[in-house]
Amino acid sequence: MGETPGDIQQLDERTVERIAAGEVVERPASVVKELVENAIDADADRVTVAVEDGGRGGIRVTDDGIGMDRAAVQRAVEQHTTSKIRDIEDLEGGVATLGFRGEALHAIGAVSRLTVTTRPRGGDTGTELVVEGGEVTSVGPAGCPEGTTIEIEDLFYNVPARRKYLKQASTEFAHVNSIVTSYALANPDVAVSLSHDGRETFATTGQGDLRETVMSVYGREVAESMIAVEGANLPDGPLDGVTGLVSHPETTRAGREYLSTYVNGRYVRAKTAHDAVVDAYGTQIAPDRYPFAVLFLDVPAGDVDVNVHPRKMEVRFVDDDGVHEQVRTAVEDALLEDGLLRSSAPRG
Ligand code: ADP
Ligand code: MG
Secondary structure, three states: OOOOOOOOOOOHHHHHHHHHHHHOOOOHHHHHHHHHHHHHOOOOEEEEEEHHHHHHOHHHEEOOOOOOOHHHHHOOOOOOOOOOOOOHHHHOOOOOOOOOOHHHHHHHHHEEEEEEEEEOOOOOOOOEEEOOOOOEEEEEOOOOOOOOEHHHHHHHOOHHHHHHHOOOOHHHHHHHHHHHHHHHHHHHOEEEEEEOOEEEEEOOOOOOOOOHHHHHOOOOHHHHEEEEEEEOOOOOOOEEEEEEEEEEEEEEEEOOEEEEEOOOEEEEEEHHHHHHHHHHHHOOOOOOOOEEEEEEOOOOHHHHOOOOOOOOOOOOOHHHHHHHHHHHHHHHHHHHHOOOOOOEEEEE
């Protein structure tokens, strides 16, 4: 302990690790995000998410993806290990996979009790590995299906300040729900399900249809009101495409959480795009109401920085105004086509 002011101490490795882990793992929803991303990266057709007590009591994500052999799972929980990139150039080249920092599993393991049960596709032995507070406490053979299950218990048990900061179960679950919903919408060809305290919240079919996926998560009424955005755009805008679904101006909600945007397939918080969607509706919706939107933006790799935020949820566009203009125009065109905007709607 440094007792005199100015007595500068080197932090021990475990402390450094927990601080670093806090950057990646803020709350149950951030754990869920990392695990679902990994499952989708692992080529899963089915991803099942089950949480207890808003995630505070436990988180389990099961996939039928490629799985891991024993050596791979041991490597996976170490720091800065990834099978997805080799160097910084891979990052700049715009990787196809969602996660690529090679630190999520390690970070989660540092602040919880984490159990991985996994068997590679076509492999005949499974492995179970347990990490407690950053230490691998057991590893051995396990009977399990192909694919991977990751279970988190006692999140933040060794970071009391974080644990205390967690909100009530319903609030934490709302965050989890919003994350899982986002991934389900972005991956209509993956059957995604979510349950809370044993009760199913939603389940998508994985049949590949976006409107059907919207129906599974938001219900029939919303799904039927959705209008296709086909991204006929300004010729010289920064985006290669804007596609997806937006709701009829009469199908709105009080919050922005039903605006989902994806950049090159990755779920992001893109304020520019959200504002552009809302602007497209103009006076058709009240100022305190927001439409539903599921929009996929294709951006050339060099025109977007997807790594600005440690939790990878925010992006920065090189040409922010250009993106705003293209998204607004694409959504306006879709609404116009449906006769939902007057064609004299201002475009400036
Ligand atoms: P990253 O996703 O950035 O590579 P992670 O810490 O999230 O880093 O995962 C480390 C590695 O563990 C991944 O690169 C992958 O090889 C492996 N892995 C993690 N989750 C899964 C999973 N569900 N199925 C198969 N492999 C996985
Ligand atoms: Mg990952």
